Amino acid sequence: MSKIISVNVGLPRDVLWHGHTVTTGIFKEPVDGRVFLRELDLDGDRQADLTVHGGQYKAVYCYPLEHYAYWKQELPGHDLTAGNFGENFTTEGLLENMVHLGDRFSIGSAEVVVTQPRLPCYKLGIRFQSDAMVKRFLASKRSGFYLAVAREGEVGAGDEIKEISCDPHRVSISEIIRLYLAKKYKDGDFEIVRRALQVTSFPESWKEDFRARLAG
Numbered sequence: 773m774s775k776i777i778s779v780n781v782g783l784p785r786d787v788l789w790h791g792h793t794v795t796t797g798i799f800k801e802p803v804d805g806r807v808f809l810r811e812l813d814l815d816g817d818r819q820a821d822l823t824v825h826g827g828q829y830k831a832v833y834c835y836p837l838e839h840y841a842y843w844k845q846e847l848p849g850h851d852l853t854a855g856n857f858g859e860n861f862t863t864e865g866l867l868e869n870m871v872h873l874g875d876r877f878s879i880g881s882a883e884v885v886v887t888q889p890r891l892p893c894y895k896l897g898i899r900f901q902s903d904a905m906v907k908r909f910l911a912s913k914r915s916g917f918y919l920a921v922a923r924e925g926e927v928g929a930g931d932e933i934k935e936i937s938c939d940p941h942r943v944s945i946s947e948i949i950r951l952y953l954a955k956k957y958k959d960g961d962f963e964i965v966r967r968a969l970q971v972t973s974f975p976e977s978w979k980e981d982f983r984a985r986l987a988g
Contacts, residue, residue: 774865774933776879777837778802780855781817789898796895800855802862806928809882811921814860828920829887829975835859835916836867842914850900858899859916866933869946871917873971874939881925883936885973889915889945889952910953917945920973941967951982962986 780800786793797818808815812831835857844852854862861879868889875886897905909915947964954961965982968974 774863774935776861776927776929776931776933777864778854778862778929779807779814779927780860780862781807781814782855783816783818787898794895794898796898798858798895798899800858800860802854802929806880806926808924809880809884809921809927810924814927817860829973830918831921832860832884832919833858833890833916834861834863834866834919835890836914837862837864838867839912839914839916842912846908846912847900856899857916858896861927863933867946868913868915868917868949869944871945872939872941873943873945873948873968873974874941876922876936876939877919878934878936879925880927880931881923882921882927883923883925884919885922886939886945887918887920887973888975888978889917889949891915891952913946913949913953915945915949939971939973941970943968943971948978951985957985 780802782797782800784795784797785799786795800817803816809832812827814832840852871886873886873888877884892906892909894906896909897903943964948968951957951961951965965986969979969982
């Protein structure tokens with residue numbers, strides 16, 4: 773069974789980084805009880821820079837609890853708890869190789885659709901006080917994934933994540949990350965990219981990048 777272990781929210785705050793004040797919403801804390809999930813975000817949660825965070829295709833960020841064991845080894849000085857990677861849902865039972873672009877799930881009274889992996893920005897480095905964290909996160913291929921909200925509703929820790937439908941194109945989040953990082957495509961990769969381009973919930977910004985790779 774796949775479920776939510778923790779629902780995490782946070783409002784933007786100002787932090788000092790390399791001598792500059794930066795506003796970031798990456799600091800999330802677990803909340804008790806049930807939270808309303810709206811089209812663009814959870815109640816009590818906001819993003820600082822809406823040009824790259826939030827919006828329809830990034831309403832909710834999910835990160836698997838299973839990855840925390842890896843990061844506890846990689847980051848021994850950090851006391852890691854749910855929400856530390858800026859995720860809204862700390863999940864269990866849903867890894868990147870099991871989740872496909874366009875998959876639909878019900879959680880509580882809400883319905884969501886998988887849209888894309890997470891590409892980390894420098895603010896992850898702020899969260900962990902390390903500029904190297906962005907590269908380490910990407911190289912780990914433990915990206916987590918974003919959801920769009922198909923139906924608003926209430927969610928809470930312990931809610932089962934029930935699959936409504938699996939997208940027919942069957943392109944996993946793991947495949948997208950692998951293709952994004954690949955220096956060169958193998959023969960079969962072109963077919964995977966073409967399938968990804970057919971998925972309605974896959975954002976246009978990603979599609980443009982992949983179309984350029986196909987053309988090149």
